[in-house]
Amino acid sequence: MWTLKYYNCECCGSDFVSCKALKYHFQQKHFGKVHYEKFGQEVLREKLQDHSKSLHDRSAMETQKLNWENLEERNIKHMAAEISKTCRMCSRHFGTILSREKHEIQEHHFTARKRAQMSTGFSPHNMLECKSPQELQRFADKNIRPASGHLSTACVAEIGALFKLIQDCFPVPASRVIQGGSYIKGTDTQGCSEIDIVLFSDVFANVNDCKKQLREALDALRENLKHTSRGNRILMGKRAPLSLRFNFLCTEGLHNHSFEIMVCYDVLGHAPSTDLKHLYRKLYLCNDSDSAQLCALALLPYQVDFVKASVVRVKELIRLMIHWFKTSFAKSTEENKFRRLPSSYTVELLTIHIWELAGKPLLFSLVQGMRAVLKLLVRYTEIDVVWHRHYHPKFPIFVKVNQKHTRPFILDPVNPTVNVCDTCNAWDEVALVARHSLLKPLFSRVRAEPPWLFTNNW
Incomplete structure (x- = not known):
């Protein structure tokens, strides 16, 4: 069977079915123009100087407007947006995911066979080899659920002491300290957890000073x-x-806690308001990726609260999915060292979404829940998730972000400027491993049961 060959424009990422069509497009759209890097636009060479002057002469009032009609040209460089369209072999950035994928095929020979070899890597004694829901539950209790009793108490004491030690070692006074990560949310797994600490200080005059x-x-x-x-x-x-x-080793449980310490100027103040619109506008207008990430640190408590509000059974399912990501993918090599799988926060939000689709049951089968999440990952291009607990559906920033988003799309429930799926540049690999996982013994004979019947359409 003949396969259709596409011709890709290196300037804008558009695709054409013939070389002639590509040539015509280039002459009409790009010929005689240069890319003005600072503003992400193309202008005629002879008008470059005038164009630069006109951009700098805009009035202050016009600059304050949120330029809704040119969202994608605003060059808001959140780290996530940079990752989603980067090559997993050389980290080169592209305008579209399609142009990135074609580059990987042409330059790195990233064929379907190579993708399979570099993505799938089920660990020995993987939980997918369990034969029944009961066996999966026993596996989770023994290998995934954090320790309880004396070991848990000792761990809490050690982490509490380290929290205080970090504040004492901070070279300037901390006006406010917030905590996040899987350990704080209650989604940590046995043997390892993530702990985020943000230290705010009044020593910094603003974010730039920080x-x-x-x-x-x-x-x-x-x-x-x-x-x-x-x-x-x-x-x-x-x-x-x-x-x-850094990693911290607990003496009692002999397990690791992965710490990430961040420092920032407190953009919300000592007594944060529940109205975050002013911060959302600041994030939207920010054209510096580092400043945007520092400002967004103030939203960490709201992210923690969103996940912590889930019932205990959902947190068990989250742990299973995080364990699945850790034990089902091949390790990155020197060849694909720029591959990025979804973050743990993305996994948490996706799992919560599946639970909500099922009607938020208090108790449910973990096998049915895992199966539902994996089936949705296979169809990742259809993932489109939004919550409106912190921003209204008619909030202008949300409206424009939602109009121009690409799939998969999970909008951060506390930050309408960030699609958390953009932290991953290997969704095709995620779908491949999910498809293979559904063929494992754990799911081989499982059929959807209430309240998971909606997965029959998947």
Whole structure:
């Protein structure tokens, strides 16, 4: 069978069925023009100077308008948006996901066979080898659920002491401290958890001032922690631009806690309001990725509360899905070291969405829940999820983001400017592994039961 060959425009990512059509498009749209990097536009060479002047001469009133009709050209460089359209082999960035995928095929020979080899990697004794719901429950209780009793109490005490130690080692006074991560949300797994700590300080005059002093403050905190009594159990990670990362080993349970410490100016103040619209506008208008990420740190408590509000059974399902991601994919190699799978926060939100589709049952079969999540991952291009607990459906920023979004789409329930699915640039691999997982013994003979009958359409 003949396969249709596409010709891709390197300037804008558009695709054409013939070389002649591509040539005509280039002459009509791009010939004689240069790309003005600062504003993400193309202009005629002879008009470049005039164009630059006209852009800089816009009045202050016009600049304050939210330029709704040009959302995608605003160059709001959240880290997530940068990842979703990057090559998983060389990290080159593209205007569209389609042009990225064609680059991977042409430049890196990323065929379907190669994708299968580089994505699937089920670990030995994987939970998917369980034969029944009862066996899965026993597996989860033994290998995934965090320890309880004496070990849990000792762990809580150690983490509490480390929290205080971090604040004492911070080189400037902290006006407010907030915590997040799977440990705080109650979605951590046995043997490992994620703990995020944000230290706000009045020493910083604003976010830009914080950026200038950030590296010095984090380096000082790093050195101070090394010289404490717990320094021998702190394994520092690679230096990150905006945070300090390290693993902490609990003595009682002999398991790891993955810490990420972030520092920022408190954009919401000491007594945050429930009205976040002013922060949303600030994030929307921000054209610096680092500043946007620092401002968004103030939303961490709201993200934690959203996940913590789920019932215990949902958190069990979240743990299973996080464990699935950790044990079903091949490890990244030097060849595909830029591959990024969905973040744990994305997994949490997707699982909560599935639970809501089922009618929010208090008790349900974990096998049925896992099967529903995996079936939706196979159809990832249809994922379109929005919550309206912190922003109204008619809120202008949400309206424009929602109009121009690409799939998969899970809008952060507390931040209408961020699609959390954009942290992943390998959704095709996720779908492939999910498809193979559904063929494993755990699901081979499972049929949808109430309240999961909606999955029959998938």
